[in-house]
Amino acid sequence: MKKPKIRELREAVRSLFSKPYTTRFPMEEIIVPEGFRGKPQFYEEGCVGCTACAQVCPSKAIEVEENLDPANPTRRLTHIPAYCINCQECERNCITGQGIKLTKQFDVSYFSENEVNHSIEHQIILCSHCGGIVGAKKHILWVMKRLGSLSFSQADYIEHIQKSLDIPAIIPVKHEKHEKIERDEIFNITCPKCRRAVYIEDEKIHF
Amino acid sequence: MNIKTRALKKSLWVYHLSTGSCNNCDIEILDCLSPRFDIERFGMVLVGSPKHADVLLITGIVTKKNLERVKEVYHETPKPCFVVAVGTCACSGNMFRSGYNMAGPLKNVIPVDVFIPGCPPGPAAIISAVVKLLNKLK
Amino acid sequence: MKKIIVPLGPDHPLFEEPEFFILHCDGENVVDVEWQAGYNHRGIEKISETKHWDQVTFLVERICGICSNSHPVAYANAVENLLGIDIPERAKYIRTIISEMERLHSHLLWAGLAGHFLGYNTVFMWVWKYREPLLDMMEMLTGNRNNYSMIKIGGVRRDINDEQIKALRKTLDTLKTQNEMLTKVVLDDPVLQARLVNVGVLTKKDIKDYGAVGPVARASGVDIDVRRDNPYAAYSFIDWKVITRENGDVFDKAVVRLLECFESIKIIQQCLDRIENKKGEILNEVKEIPPGEGIGRHEALRGEVFHYVRSDGTSSPIRHKIRAPSYVNVPTFKKSCIGQTISDVAIILAGVDPCYCCTERVSVYDANTRKKKNVTWTEIVRKSQEKTKKLKKS
């Protein structure tokens, strides 16, 4: 009976002379280590609005809202901490690697849901024929940059390339809408579905 | 702030209820009591019955079998009391919200005062949320 | 005979299924046990069929908070078994390190809670203090104290760098001395011996009948361990041994768990030796998953985790069966609780190591008068603690 008591006593005495183990937390800040998975945050410079993060999120914590008003079409990505499990998948799968990153913020508590939701807005480009979504403007430009010289083969990009090269538009891009899809529609910005229809329609005329 | 709430916030007694969680949030709540974070220094104690509690810490999605029990526990707690939803499951249902056995989330069942998302929220996050709640009442 | 029915629970969270035990008592003695579950049932097997193969790792991670590395490892093993692929060597070591660290923190957590149930709050405070640096290490390696999200089909998601290895070594060294002290304290304390020896005995036959696994089986002398029997990750490259004991009582279960901590430390140290100052691939990218079926196993903290997946070539599993170790360990209550007193039930329950939380509501029904009296789980624990006090005095 005596032996274990002495051993435990030694541990007790050692604790008595060492400094308190308890943190002084809320009075003192806690330093989280490098690589801590906190609340994700969108970054304006990096995000191109491709919605890859929303697609890979296992708990669907990123909401995509699209406003198809032709005057000002926008796409809004909203991160909802109430659903977020801080798994870092959004950061890993971000196509630019800079668009969404996990911060070190560990305390995300809130009283009503809207106060912590964090969103980013992007301009989107609509198909000139059917009004469907082609993609976010920044995303299309990013793809164009990645494609390099290959992007000349895509009519969608021609206008932008001309602009970036500071040359006046050689091919005037039409924005009028036809009843039926026609050959000259390829020079307009069209969604993949309409583009395909243009080519098939075109072939039908000739053969 | 009325006199009841003023008296309430002096030393909070906490009751912890799991309504279908993965146990992580529960362990982190228990971790608040361990020597590292030791919430007893604020006068907080974990009690064994909702009848003694001022704060309900609720974790987990509310499963169908648990639905009645959550209501019962809330009913038994003396008012005014605070309800704290700990963890993403309690806040919204997490990945299980499409499941067939979910009756929640918690905010649809009982009124919730403060939400602590995180999977799981660490003891530090839980403590700072409670501090936030107390500051708001001032 | 006046039989009293004591419902234990239902708020008693196990991994998937927190249970509701109905103890039929004759006076102090338990004569029969019934088990009801489903309070924690979230339908994970069904939800898994709606998620992408890669997203399922995050879903299975949330089956149990303490086994949050075990289920993804077993699931990844199952899918890799289906695919018939091997993972890079470095990924194997990292998987092993995380699994063993999880085992360490869980066994310590168990020791603390068992101490709390017996009225040894000193043990609880000590152990949880020792466990804290481990969680800090986890936070550093994986980015969170729990729910590590490290495992990906075909490898791991994060690498470990040399700085982290150095810090980890230091933590393990301190933990080893602390654990040595703790083991000695627990093993030769006469009061603990009186409380634990010959309590909740499980024979080899009981183990076979119920298919119990992990430390529960090993304490009864059944020498099974998936890490050795069907090696995965890096366990076959490393020198370690399986701890077994013969008696099958709660004391032996405690001994097995405490000694396993040393083995875990040994395994992690060897893994660190192999990956230090080296670089390598950590992921063997999987592009598509063909039709077929696969079985994956992992020796989790509480025993064997079993995952069965079936694919039809699409982007999500068409059937995913999960068996957590408590699913087979818990029914052994039927054998171990009967004939014991109510005050021992708490520690027998703890002996199997279901994930229990500290506050639970228990209602006592008198079967004859149907009079309901609400008591708390704490009261059962208090009963247990009183018994220890009595023993201490005598």
Added chain:
Amino acid sequence: MKLNVLLKENLGNMVKKFEEPADKRIYITIDRNNLLKCAEIIFKNLDARYVIASGIHNENNFEMLYHFSFDKDGVIVSLRVYLDKEKPEVESLVSLIPGIEYIERETWEFFGIKFLNNPNLKHFLLPEDWPEGDYPVRKK
């Protein structure tokens, strides 16, 4: 003797199909009338450990898989039984393996597979008032 030879010898002509898709994984398809006999040979005579059973809902039928583990060889042997689509019924193994009771109850409430001679076939995971005939894990 190697396990696959041993199994084939012991089960004899009850084996309908013998598959080894991967190392240390064996799937044996048997007729559902032979289930109790085969399980007894594997569990009792060959001293395997019961792991779990899992039900599967296929397009044309139901399927029950009984997984057993041979720990010395590290092999998992799964007995596969196909059940009728309209009236899925199979013999219960409770008399042989007491621990299988819970998974049989679970499979019954998830898939509606009836286990004959299981004395305790009532709700286990789902609430008592779960609508009858609604089996959540069945494919819609």
